[in-house]
Amino acid sequence: MTMTRTLPAIVLLLAAIPLTAQGQSPETSATREAVARAVQHVAPSVVRIETTTGMERIGRVRKGLGPSTGTIVGADGWIVSSSFNLAHRPAGIIVSLADGRKFPARVVAQDDTRKLTLLNVDASGLPVPTPAPKDAIASGAWAIALGKVWSNTEPSISVGIVSAVDRLDGRAIQTDAKISPTNYGGPLVDIEGRVLGVLVPLSPGGDSVEAGLEWYDSGIGFAISFEEILSRLDRFQKDELKRGYLGVAFGGKNRLAELGPISRVAWHSPIASLGVQRGDRILAINGKTIERYGHLVQALRPLYANDVVTLTVERDGKRQTHEVPLAAKLPVYERPYAGVLVDHAKTGVRVRGVVPGSPAEAAGLRAGDVIGEVKTSDSEEPSSNSQAKKPSGKPPSNSPLDKGEQKDGPLDKGEQKDGPLDKGENRKDKGEPNDVVTLAKVFDDVQPGGKVELTVDREGKTLAVPLTLGRFPLALPEEVPSTPLAPGEWELKSSEAERDAAWSYAPKTAVKEPLGVLFTFRASDDPTAKELAERWKPVLEKHRLLLAGIGPKAKRWQRSDLERASTLLEDLEKRFPINRDRVIVVGRTNSGAVAEAFVNANRRRVGGLVLLDGGRLSSPETHPDEKLAYWIGWSTDNPKKSGFEQAAQRLRKAKHPVLGGERTTTAKTYPPADERQRIGRWSELIGAL
Incomplete structure (x- = not known):
C-alpha cells in the first residue's frame, strides 16, 4: 500500500x-x-x-x-x-x-x-x-x-x-x-x-x-x-505482565481522605519482609509524597510485579527508606495445625493435652511435656490431596521459646537506609504468654506440610521430637482434652438496666489461666439470659469458657449495638485473662448478620464465629494475626440451606477452618445439649496450636 x-x-x-x-x-x-x-x-x-x-x-x-x-x-x-x-x-x-x-x-x-x-x-x-x-x-x-x-x-x-x-x-x-x-x-x-x-x-x-x-x-x-x-x-x-502488589491495607478507600496508618500487612508480602507493621505510615513512594489514599493508588496501580519501588515509612516519628519489589500474587495464609493444647510454663510451653488423631499425637507428644525450643527446616510439599504451597519466605532457623519473641532494636533518629524496622508485636493476645505466641508464630511461618523439630523436656529428660504440621481437621474429634474450671460460684452480671440487653456470666473468683468467651448476639426467639446461663454452664465449666450476650436496644440492630458489644467484650478482657483464639461470637437466624459484622470489625479480638441458620457468610482474607475459625450450621427446614453449604465450601477454599454441617433440629430451635457440647469441644480445637 x-x-x-x-x-x-x-x-x-x-x-x-x-x-x-x-x-x-x-x-x-x-x-x-x-x-x-x-x-x-x-x-x-x-x-x-x-x-x-x-x-x-x-x-x-x-x-x-x-x-x-x-x-x-x-x-x-x-x-x-x-x-x-x-x-x-x-x-x-x-x-x-x-x-x-x-x-x-x-x-x-x-x-x-x-x-x-x-x-x-x-x-x-x-x-x-x-x-x-x-x-x-x-x-x-x-x-x-x-x-x-x-x-x-x-x-x-x-x-x-x-x-x-x-x-x-x-x-x-x-x-x-x-x-x-x-x-x-x-x-x-x-x-x-x-x-x-x-x-x-x-x-x-x-x-x-x-x-x-x-x-x-x-x-x-x-x-x-x-x-x-x-x-x-x-x-x-x-513473561506475563502481572499487576504488582505491595501487601498493605488501610482502614478506608476514600481517595480524597488523608492516608492513615497501615491497618494490615499481608502475610509473607514484600513489605512484611522489611518488618513494616500495622500502625506504620507510608510517607512516599518513588520520591512522591503520599498524603491521601488516592496518591497511594496512583503511585502503585501503574506498576507491575517485580517492579522495584522506593518506599519511605515512618514509625513513632522515625523514618526508613527501602527498595521493595512488588509481588505478582500475595501468598494465601493457611492456618497450620499440630493438635497441641498448651499452658504456660516458667520456661517454655507446657503441653496440657494432645488432640486424638492429630500430628502432635503422631509425633509422640504427651501431656506434661514442656517445649523449650523449636527448629524449623524447609517445608516439604504437602500430600497430593492438598492445595497448600510452600511460603516464599523462610522463618528463622532457631526460635528459643523461653526468651519470648526476639525483636530488633529501635530505630535511630532521622533517616535510615535499608535497615529492618524494629518488629513490634502485631497481634494483641491478652492473657496469652509470650512463649505460646512465639510458638504459634513459628508454626505460622512453616505452614501445613512443613516440618519442625521440638526440643522437649519430659520428666527431666531432653528429647528431640520431629513434627510435621497438618491442616485443621475436617471433622470434629469425638474427644478433645479439656481442663475444667475449679468448682466455684458464678455470677450473672448485667452492664445495662435490662439484664437481657447486655450481660455476662462468669466465675466470681479470680482465674489465672487464659479463658475463652462465648459471646452471643440475641436472636428474637432466644431464651432469657438466665436460661442461657443454666443451659450452657456445664459446657462453660468443662471447657473454661465465659458466657456473654447482647440484644438490640431498638426493634432492629443498629451500628450503636456493635459499639455496645465491643464495650462488653472489653469489660471481660479487663476482668479476666482471655485467649483471643477462643473468643467465639454466636449468631443464629436473625442475629447472624450482626454477629458476623461484629467479627469482621474485630478480627484481632475474635477467633471463632458460630452461625446457625443465619448470617451473610462473607469470605474475608486469612491472616495469621487475625485467625478465624467457623462453625456453620443449617437446619433441614431452612429454605436457604444450599446457600449455607456453598458458603462453607467457599470458606474452606479460602483456607478458613470450617466445621459444623446440617443440624438435627429446626431453625427455630435453640441449640440442644448435644450441639452445645460439640461447640464446646470445637472451642478447645480452635485454641489448639
Missing part, C-alpha cells in the same frame, strides 16, 4: 467525518489532508485478526467471532491487541497484514493490568510505527482511532481529541473519539502520524477483561501509551 494510491480514498472517507479539536478550525481541506496523511503513515502497521471457534460468552457479554484489530510493535512478527479481542480463547488465530499476507499467530503473553495481549507471527521486516513521546501528549490534541474490522484494505477511522492523560491511575490516555470493538487493539494516532497508544476497553469501576464495554461509542475511550508498550516489549516477550 502506498500513499499515492490510498490517500484519495482516505480523504473521501474523512469527508463524511466531522473534524473538531480544541483551538482548531473544522472543515478545512488542509486539516483533512493532514489527518489522511497521519492515517496513511500508520495504516501499514494495523493488522486484521480473525479467530476460529472459542467461548460464546466472556463474563456476561456475548462475544462474537468476527474480526478484530491489532497493532505491530516488533519488526520480527510482534503484534499487540486488546485482551478482550481474544478473551474467548480461540482455537486458531489468523493475522492479515496490510499487504495481504496472512499468518497463523500464537498468544505469547498477557498484560493483565492494561488488558493487552501479545501475539507473534512467523514474519520479519514488519513496519513498526513511530511512538508519540508520552510526556509530550497533551489534552486537546488531535486523536485518530483506527480499526481493521470492516476491511483489510482500508482502516476504519474515528476522529476526536485527547481528553486527558494519565487516566485510570496513570495507566491510560483518554479520548473522545468513538471507541468500540470496531477498533479495540488498533492504534490511537496523532496528527503527525505517531502512535499515541493502543485502544483497549478499561473502566475505573472494574478490572475484568470486559470492563469498559459499557462506554461503547460514548466518547469515553482509552488507549495504553505506545511508547510505554515498546519500553516493556522485551519483558513482555519473556
Whole structure:
C-alpha cells in the first residue's frame, strides 16, 4: 500500500467525518489532508485478526467471532491487541497484514493490568510505527482511532481529541473519539502520524477483561501509551505482565481522605519482609509524597510485579527508606495445625493435652511435656490431596521459646537506609504468654506440610521430637482434652438496666489461666439470659469458657449495638485473662448478620464465629494475626440451606477452618445439649496450636 494510491480514498472517507479539536478550525481541506496523511503513515502497521471457534460468552457479554484489530510493535512478527479481542480463547488465530499476507499467530503473553495481549507471527521486516513521546501528549490534541474490522484494505477511522492523560491511575490516555470493538487493539494516532497508544476497553469501576464495554461509542475511550508498550516489549516477550502488589491495607478507600496508618500487612508480602507493621505510615513512594489514599493508588496501580519501588515509612516519628519489589500474587495464609493444647510454663510451653488423631499425637507428644525450643527446616510439599504451597519466605532457623519473641532494636533518629524496622508485636493476645505466641508464630511461618523439630523436656529428660504440621481437621474429634474450671460460684452480671440487653456470666473468683468467651448476639426467639446461663454452664465449666450476650436496644440492630458489644467484650478482657483464639461470637437466624459484622470489625479480638441458620457468610482474607475459625450450621427446614453449604465450601477454599454441617433440629430451635457440647469441644480445637 502506498500513499499515492490510498490517500484519495482516505480523504473521501474523512469527508463524511466531522473534524473538531480544541483551538482548531473544522472543515478545512488542509486539516483533512493532514489527518489522511497521519492515517496513511500508520495504516501499514494495523493488522486484521480473525479467530476460529472459542467461548460464546466472556463474563456476561456475548462475544462474537468476527474480526478484530491489532497493532505491530516488533519488526520480527510482534503484534499487540486488546485482551478482550481474544478473551474467548480461540482455537486458531489468523493475522492479515496490510499487504495481504496472512499468518497463523500464537498468544505469547498477557498484560493483565492494561488488558493487552501479545501475539507473534512467523514474519520479519514488519513496519513498526513511530511512538508519540508520552510526556509530550497533551489534552486537546488531535486523536485518530483506527480499526481493521470492516476491511483489510482500508482502516476504519474515528476522529476526536485527547481528553486527558494519565487516566485510570496513570495507566491510560483518554479520548473522545468513538471507541468500540470496531477498533479495540488498533492504534490511537496523532496528527503527525505517531502512535499515541493502543485502544483497549478499561473502566475505573472494574478490572475484568470486559470492563469498559459499557462506554461503547460514548466518547469515553482509552488507549495504553505506545511508547510505554515498546519500553516493556522485551519483558513482555519473556513473561506475563502481572499487576504488582505491595501487601498493605488501610482502614478506608476514600481517595480524597488523608492516608492513615497501615491497618494490615499481608502475610509473607514484600513489605512484611522489611518488618513494616500495622500502625506504620507510608510517607512516599518513588520520591512522591503520599498524603491521601488516592496518591497511594496512583503511585502503585501503574506498576507491575517485580517492579522495584522506593518506599519511605515512618514509625513513632522515625523514618526508613527501602527498595521493595512488588509481588505478582500475595501468598494465601493457611492456618497450620499440630493438635497441641498448651499452658504456660516458667520456661517454655507446657503441653496440657494432645488432640486424638492429630500430628502432635503422631509425633509422640504427651501431656506434661514442656517445649523449650523449636527448629524449623524447609517445608516439604504437602500430600497430593492438598492445595497448600510452600511460603516464599523462610522463618528463622532457631526460635528459643523461653526468651519470648526476639525483636530488633529501635530505630535511630532521622533517616535510615535499608535497615529492618524494629518488629513490634502485631497481634494483641491478652492473657496469652509470650512463649505460646512465639510458638504459634513459628508454626505460622512453616505452614501445613512443613516440618519442625521440638526440643522437649519430659520428666527431666531432653528429647528431640520431629513434627510435621497438618491442616485443621475436617471433622470434629469425638474427644478433645479439656481442663475444667475449679468448682466455684458464678455470677450473672448485667452492664445495662435490662439484664437481657447486655450481660455476662462468669466465675466470681479470680482465674489465672487464659479463658475463652462465648459471646452471643440475641436472636428474637432466644431464651432469657438466665436460661442461657443454666443451659450452657456445664459446657462453660468443662471447657473454661465465659458466657456473654447482647440484644438490640431498638426493634432492629443498629451500628450503636456493635459499639455496645465491643464495650462488653472489653469489660471481660479487663476482668479476666482471655485467649483471643477462643473468643467465639454466636449468631443464629436473625442475629447472624450482626454477629458476623461484629467479627469482621474485630478480627484481632475474635477467633471463632458460630452461625446457625443465619448470617451473610462473607469470605474475608486469612491472616495469621487475625485467625478465624467457623462453625456453620443449617437446619433441614431452612429454605436457604444450599446457600449455607456453598458458603462453607467457599470458606474452606479460602483456607478458613470450617466445621459444623446440617443440624438435627429446626431453625427455630435453640441449640440442644448435644450441639452445645460439640461447640464446646470445637472451642478447645480452635485454641489448639
